[in-house]
Amino acid sequence: MSTRDLFTLRNSHFRTGVGITAAILVVTAIAGFIVLPFAQPWVQFAGVWDAICSAAGVPQRAASVTAPEQAKRLSEVVLTSNTLSRPSQEAIGRGATLAQRCAICHGPTGVSRADSPNLAGQYAAVIYKELHDFRSGARTNAVMSPFAVNLTDQEIADLSNYYAYLPRLPAYHPTPQLPKPNIVIYGAPMRGIAPCGACHGSLDNKTGSPWLEGQSEAYMKAQLHAFASGERRNDISQQMRNIARAMTPQEIEQAAAYYASQPPDVVKAVD
Amino acid sequence: MLVNRKLILAHFWLAFAVFGVALTLGAWQMFIRSPIGTWLSNPELYYRSLTAHGTVMGYVFPTLVAMAFGYAISESALQQRLVGVRWAWAGFWLIVAGSIMAVIPIALGRASVLYTFYPPLIGNVFYYLGVVLVVVGSWIWVALMSVNLRVWRKANPGAPVPLAMFANVAGSYLWAWTAVGAALELLLQIIPVAAGLKATIDAGLARIFFSWTLHAIVYFWLMPTYIAYYTIVPRAIGGRVYSDSMARIAFILFLVVSMPIGMHHTFADPQVGAGFKFIHSAFTALVALPTLLTVFTICASVEIAARLRGGRGMFGWIGALPWDNPMMLALAFSFVMLGFGGAGGLINMSYQLDASIHNTQWITGHFHLIFGGAIVIMYFAIAYDLWPHLTGRELIDIRLIRTQLWLWFIGMIVTTFPWHWVGILGMPRRMAYFDFGDPAIAPQALSVTLSAIGGFILLASGIMFIVILARGMRAPQIDAGPYRFALAVHQPTTVPVALNTHALWVALMIGLTLTNYGYPILNLALSSGTSVPAVYVGAQ
Ligand code: HEM
């Protein structure tokens, strides 16, 4: 016996097998591509072909609808874990020169004496994203924005590389180290809050999330409140706004106080 | 005639060793996220464990069992020495190498991507390469099964292929084709990104490729179990297979309709058109058919055994069954779990109901009941049945075997029923931590605790299983005689060519894959702007 006797219409198994399979396919296709689309009275189709294309998932542009105008700018930065991962010595050198203008607020060693963020040893991708956002207007700040608007892409990259290169120094006013609060290591699963530490260090680091150890407590609290109120909105896909909105004022206090009290060498241990 | 016993035993032992490790991790996972364990404060460790557990239980363990059983079937059903023994050993060592290669990055926390890969999350490239090696090793087995059947056909032109071998080869073809989906995902999409050649990935397309593998792999896991139902159980309890043709039709149907239905795993995905979801859903309904045929045929075969033992009456024969026979016990437990699991499956396969349990603990409860329960308990039975023939020694602890099977059954019910329940209440799956102090989920603490206790019962049963087999290696020697498979009531003398070969059904399987997957895959592959940046595990 050979397959020659099998793949022929004379073979009843072939006829039935192929026939039934094809029939089921045709019936389900008619149901799925024609009957069911039209069974949804709230969707309008131009014709049968339009219904079939829609059910097949052919990419379509909704004809008359224009994208809603965004009232405020959102971040347009795309970060990957390779962003600025291999800086050259020249880039760092150029960044050092540019950074002289930043020193007045962020400190000559990248550690702030006011409540501006410390930048020494911050991840390059983080500084890169924030500078882009300040430049585009996705993030605004009366003091910072004017510095950013005139930066070129090259200058932003150089500054990011320079600050990432600086050693991580202890905060200017170190406080006694506090124990980890629940919000940092557990989050609050029932309110959809992942642990802060899952992205910002302590547990794990995710691309684009700054490490926070030793940052100014007042600064972090202000940012969390700004995220919660929607005043700050340059977080991609509302990652931080969703979290900050769900946090209680007390959790905001705890998280800010905890991170402010940590020495930056904790960061070195994990990355 | 079992000649290459060492080969078969090596596969079984490797399978059960990795199973033991993964089972321990499973029990630990249950414990750590239940109210009785204290939270470890590091979800990453949980996901490491989960990746190892899923990779072993999903890819390595069932594949090795299918291979071991397949080699045993080929030699004993065809009464023919295995052709290509060296290749078989090569396949085995590929799986060993692949498993080691995959487990190292997992243990180091560089590949906590879970066994479904989850792109755009990308782990260490060696994890994926290890999985590829495991699959390649198993493809050698597929080729050998085909070659051995061909050699036998040459020597026995026109003779009916023994049912066990017919089904075994059908299972191997199913695996060969269904693994292609994940292989394409790994080779074309994930590995180039993991190796640093590309930085973006089309996650939607990857999910479609994975769904190509994900459904039929379930039927590949199931094949040894179904083969045991048809060809071991009736013999072991003194009955006969009710219908040889019905059995063949069931395996053929699995080949044809378990492939083109995988998109029922992507009901919630936006990148797949609703029409294709409907077709896949309709074909999914068809896949119940071979299982219903099987339940019917096996119940009839068991009834034959009971009546041969003097059972009478409409249901009175049930009492006449050899309930102290481990095989009988395993079959009954397996059917009960298959029944409950199948009922749950009806919910998963319907578009609207699925929305309420999608990505909840219901799903994990469901597949543990079907896979860990109905399927794996028959893996145990297969091992018990084959062991004396492989070792030449008797398994003397029949009572211990019965206890082990009972514990597995009870453990699985205790684990999975509350697991389903919390899923209905909305508890998400793949979460490392739950705060049971929160009033919103405090009432679920009891159910999750029960599940964890069930997990420890399962662990105890698993350890007993391994101990029984290990003791069987040192028991008194016996002559177990030749290994036989069940005979049918009407043992076939001639079989129509369509029911004796696989070509037509393989052609239909591939054809339906093209009709049901072709457009969705091409659509995404050819559209631009469908890729997203990769997210590397552990990278800042
Ligand atoms: C002691 C018995 C077992 C326990 C307690 C257990 C527990 C678990 C747990 C807790 C998960 C993770 C669920 C989640 O977080 O979403 C899981 C996943 C899984 N288990 Fe088990 N398991 C056991 C046995 C088995 C068996 C026997 C199999 C199959 C042979 C199996 C296959 C799987 C698979 C494939 C996954 C999916 C992994 C993933 O989602 O990435 N398990 N198991």
Ligand SMILES: [Cu+2]
């Ligand atoms: Cu499926």
